[in-house]
Amino acid sequence: MTDMDTTELSLQDRITGRLAMMSKAERKVAEYLRTHSREAIFATAGQIAAAAGTSDATVVRTARSLGYAGLLELRHSLTRQVVRATSPAPPPGRPDERVSATAALLERVFTEAAQRLADTWRLTTEPAFDTAVETLACAREVLAFGIGPSESVAAYLALRLRRIGRRARVSGATGFRLADDLLELGRGDVVVLYSPGRLLAELEIVLDHAVAVGAQAVLISDSLVPVYADRVHVSLFAVDSDTGATGEALPSQVLTDALVLAVRATDEARATERAELLTGLRSELSQTRTTRRPRKESP
Numbered sequence: 001m002t003d004m005d006t007t008e009l010s011l012q013d014r015i016t017g018r019l020a021m022m023s024k025a026e027r028k029v030a031e032y033l034r035t036h037s038r039e040a041i042f043a044t045a046g047q048i049a050a051a052a053g054t055s056d057a058t059v060v061r062t063a064r065s066l067g068y069a070g071l072l073e074l075r076h077s078l079t080r081q082v083v084r085a086t087s088p089a090p091p092p093g094r095p096d097e098r099v100s101a102t103a104a105l106l107e108r109v110f111t112e113a114a115q116r117l118a119d120t121w122r123l124t125t126e127p128a129f130d131t132a133v134e135t136l137a138c139a140r141e142v143l144a145f146g147i148g149p150s151e152s153v154a155a156y157l158a159l160r161l162r163r164i165g166r167r168a169r170v171s172g173a174t175g176f177r178l179a180d181d182l183l184e185l186g187r188g189d190v191v192v193l194y195s196p197g198r199l200l201a202e203l204e205i206v207l208d209h210a211v212a213v214g215a216q217a218v219l220i221s222d223s224l225v226p227v228y229a230d231r232v233h234v235s236l237f238a239v240d241s242d243t244g245a246t247g248e249a250l251p252s253q254v255l256t257d258a259l260v261l262a263v264r265a266t267d268e269a270r271a272t273e274r275a276e277l278l279t280g281l282r283s284e285l286s287q288t289r290t291t292r293r294p295r296k297e298s299p
Contacts, residue, residue, distance in 0.1 A: 187214035
């Protein structure tokens, strides 16, 4: 850190106090940060450097010159400042202590959520994403697999795929029950595995069986990506939480939304036809509910 306590200083105050001591290149970065605070929250060192006309190393040096441990701490600080600047005034009559505690909690959760989504976006390369989309679009059937909280996002993928006219099912089974869900897996099918970082025996079994029957596998994970990279067709990063303040499925679900939209774009006619069918069925069910006669009670 620097020779003065800058913990509570805003970026503007830090720049004002340090500008005279910065190099010409660092001043360019500082000026960019001053005028593009919101964009910098989600930007990488390379993106900031390109916008400011400097280098990645200069961006990192500037962050440290401003009293931050690095670019990550600078982005966290910017997020807090933007949240505070856009937050509505607290209602009258609420104790300051309660407001402070609530604000700190909201800041913690939303800052972590924004950072995880930004990091997931940064780690999602176009070639890997395009490969995953093509794999799903060409699948005979998709088996979405996840255990615990990951099962919910696996079910979300299966539901959304069915709604655009794709065959898909979900499994969150463990032990002997998993065997039943794997029976129908075959050549041309795709297994999508959701697992942030836990090495589970079920993952090994699913992967081994997929290879044995000629199915492909897509892995959406954090720390398991390098572990299973050579056993899956393609891997996508979904950054996990270090603190547990935000749910493990958060970036996976957003990534799933992007995948489904991209798969839909490969065959809009099929998706539109399925949407019309779904709307028609819902309409019929709605009319059935409103016209159903009440059951007569027995005397």
